[in-house]
Amino acid sequence: MLQERDYSTVLRSLSPAAKLWLAMGLIFSLIFLKNTYYAFAVIAISIVTIIREKQTGLFKLLMVTIVILFISMYGIYGTMAPNIMEGDPVAFRIFNLNFYTTGIAYANRYYLRVVPLMCALFTIFLSIDITDLSVTMCKAGIPYKYVFTFVDSFQVITLLRKEMEQIRDAQRARGLNTEGNLIQRFKAFVPIIVPVVANSIIKIQDQAIAMETKGFNSECKKTLYREIPAYKWNVPVAAFGIALAVFSITYRILVALKVIEPFISNII
Amino acid sequence: MANPIIEVKNYSYKYDGSDVIVLKDLSFTINEGDFVGIVGCNKAGKSTLCKSLVGILPFVAGGSWSGEIIVDGKSLNETRGSGVTDVIGIVFQDAESQFTQQTVEDEIAFAMCNFGYSRELMIERVKFAAEACGLSSMYDRSPYHLSGGQQQRLAVASILALQPRVIILDESTSQLDPIGRDEVFRLVRELHRQGKTIIMVDHNIEMLAEYADKILVLHEGELVAYDESHKVFTNKELLNRHSVRVPQVTDAALGLKETYTGNSGTPITLKEAEEYFAGLKGRGDQHE
Amino acid sequence: MNMNTVDSAKGRLKGTYIAIMIPIGVAINYIGGIIASSLSLPIYLDSIGTVIVAAIMGPWVGAASGALYNIVSSLISGNIMASMFAICNIGSGLIVGYMARKNHFKSITDVIVATVLVALWNAITGAPIAMVVYGGIDGNAGTNLMIAGLNAIGTDLANAAFLARIPVNLVDKGIASVIAWIVYKRLPDHLKTLNGSTIEK
Structure with a gap:
């Protein structure tokens, strides 16, 4: 490393x-x-x-x-x-x-x-550390695709969180009221969550293709880059x-x- | 010696579930060491073409096709798309959504892990790819904490680690600011100088005019032009007919040509334009 | 023109889609929960991801995404017993997934049916799980207020836990289903068959 x-x-x-x-x-x-x-x-x-x-x-x-x-x-x-x-x-x-x-x-x-x-x-x-955890899971014999799915969850959470904060700030700048009474706060939810969701879904075909070109589906035995000391x-x-x-x-x-x-x- | 690395023969493609033929009977050859820019208006089929060259379409993502694409002497129809990633690496527009790892270092190593490289080789290649893309000081940074230009460079580094002979960049600079865009073009020029074949889909006509040897123009799935950059970019009438603009300096020069006839060598880059307009300067006084 | 075809729904990419979609579902669930608490809303809003993934990828992938969300969020917060709520999320995923597979996630009536079924399932299974994990109340302030109210008028805790969850879940799953439906309708065709349904031409 x-x-x-x-x-x-x-x-x-x-x-x-x-x-x-x-x-x-x-x-x-x-x-x-x-x-x-x-x-x-x-x-x-x-x-x-x-x-x-x-x-x-x-x-x-x-x-x-x-x-x-x-x-x-x-x-x-x-x-x-x-x-x-x-x-x-x-x-x-x-x-x-x-x-x-x-x-x-x-x-x-x-x-x-x-x-x-x-x-x-x-x-x-x-x-x-998430990467160390994935190495431990692979070594324990869990199939690579399951380990990837598990570890990627944390990754996507970080990514969507960043996007959500950007969208929330952008909507606030456009006048979205995130304080106020319960009804107003309820109404503030949709303009924040829908763009986040839509953006992440639109990209999935490109993401899947990018992973394919990086050999995600290849049949050879996967190796590990990191080692736990x-x-x-x-x-x-x-x-x-x-x-x-x-x-x-x-x-x-x-x-x-x-x-x-x-x-x-x-x-x- | 021209060694064809990609040959496209009468290739047509349409997406699954659609009746529209997106690519129509394309035939062209790319030689090893070329720098080919692909231009065309939106929905011309540029991305579809890139994905077809790496065998994703139709063999992995589905679709209907006719014709043949031959990569490094092997027809994709026979290999069903496998083995292409040894020869061609592809980078897409939205780098951030392609990242799956926690650090720059792990991200570069990801593809190699998938292909079963040994750890010693991976460490070597990570170092090589990071240095080539100017990322050596960022091994433990999160890919999401990089600037746009750095992220695209990381995307290139991840496939560079596999040492492909051809690199395709599908609109990689579209979402970047000018600094990021320059970083990517500089990197691509250096890789080309080292002997890699580069295929770049981009809207940045001026940059392509400066760096690309050949330009391929697509319009509604058809190959409209495929020739040296100079010949393609000075053909304003053809380009405008297919909704592609010419480099700004070319436009200016062609406009002046109507007044000052007889000048040779229409410029397509800033450097050429300098010489061209300098030559015209004296003529202006004479005209009066 | 003589064309050969590769069927995208059965292609090699399906496994990759699953590996990508499950984390997206987990993350959308998690972010929904964060937005709900930052806006101080009295509902969970942590099933949006499950519903969308179930609508797009089918029942089992949706269920897996929901279950993984509960596991991941309990690992992040340390509240490991809360991972038992995975049972609720699995049911949500299965219900919406099967409806989408039978092409019943198209009209507003479908959304209402989905909401009611999922909300009932969550109330029925959520109450006993909450009894085991928390003793009856919830991590969510809205549910707790209703439970306190019901208790005050004489309902015993077990029943209050169930009854309080019905309105909370109806609102919560309703919002989730509507958002998922909006997004699903706008999907390009080639993504719509990933859930095992067939496109009606």
Whole structure:
């Protein structure tokens, strides 16, 4: 490779495969272990990583979703969750609404599963280089055309996003109102999305022909330009991820079979 | 020694699902090392012709045809279009929508990966193509963060890496600003100097007059003219009849010709025009 | 003139079209979602790509595009459980794709039928998936407001999750179908047969 990648931090140096195993471990553990302390620990570690990896810019968008979910979940479930029974203890009152402890526990169950996952996986996946990921997928034996389709999605998202911003600015310059009441905002949607969609569809024949001339359909065995360099933490991290997943699944099965008591429990 | 690299023999084509015959009985030969400019008004069939030369039409994208196109001695009717990409590389107008990779380096390597080149060879060719197209300082840039001219150069680099003998550019400069357009023409001239055969569809008459050896004029699918640039571009009556304009300097000179007869060598490029008009300058005083 | 023919619909290019169209569908879905949130609209607007790809390329490619969108967007946001909504998108793709294949994506009635069918499917499958992923509410503010409202008048959460999704999906899929229909009608003929239909001359 003529240009070196950025391998300055541990997270960036890990191979995509190691990160995927780690992600799998996190997913299974956060779903099956149902432990509030663990959830908070994951959130804390993820936020520290996000700050250290300088991913805070993109994370701000995610923060909006996290806040909306907080308000919706605790607001709706706190007051009207399906598991609330008559006579349940009230944790507190706001604006004449009762927030029941069972409702808050219900909200905890879902919020403390979704949000740690979002934080942790956001930082892990954002640090994965798409080209490296495609090399990993090809080496894993996934057929080239499927890998291409998957990886190209990210590419087209970037491209259409750029086009959408150009079209939105152009329409604004022509007087399109993107603020204002709901009806006005609804009306602003179509003049932005239709040109983006139409432009991308019109080009597909030329795009297909260009790919054909670059040998996309050729029958010979495809080769890979890039190589994933070895890194000393790849195997330990992958092993940790697998172990975490196996542990979580086993724990959940044993609890379900009532072989062991759930010794890891919620705060509330 | 003229070595024909592309021979078109009585080729006609119509698109699938349409009754209109887009290319009508075309016959011409392009020799290795030529620089051929293809001009014509819109819907003349120029793009269709380019795609036919690389075998995309009809063998990959469908359609009906008669006649034959022979590339490097092999008839496309027999090979069904395969193997052409070893000889001919084609670059299209909208470079940005042809990019599929994250960096300039990976984009140049993409075609080679598809054809199964070894990694050592790919690294060598990426370096070669990037240097030839002036992209050596941009290996890790995203293709979408390049200027229009740089993007077209990247599109050329991606097929240059395969080292084709013929390069077709289908309206590659139409969407570029003047700086980008000049970059592309300079690159193309250098590739031609190195022995590549260049076929360029372009609306920029002045640039083609300067760089192309031969001009092919298409009108409504028919071959109207195919000759040396000088002969074609000075034939104002023929060109105007088929909605193609002449170079501005030629137009001016031909206009003056009506007043100052007897001058030889109508110019088609700026340099020729300089000499031509300098020659006329003295005559103006005499006329009075 | 004696002409030979190669049929474009069966040509080598079809696989390439699929490899290009699926990412385009994914990206259009994603961009639709971005525009919706930047304009603060209370609907999803993330099925436009699925519907268009299904109309142009047929049911299975449309379904694949929809499913891949859910997977890709859950990878980008980290919300991996949301990839389960792929079931909704797969259904959307299949419904519109089969309608287009049978040449039933032409008139405004077709669009209305498509909208209703797709909206119902999304409401029916979306509600239980949302129960599993989020406990009943949604990532979308509009749906949540309706759920809160329905809850307040006494509907239990499971039913509220389903009922709230019906109007939201009708509007959402309606817009998606209309936009896809507009674009599909204007396609050049040679792209219209990619979905397996035959052109009526």
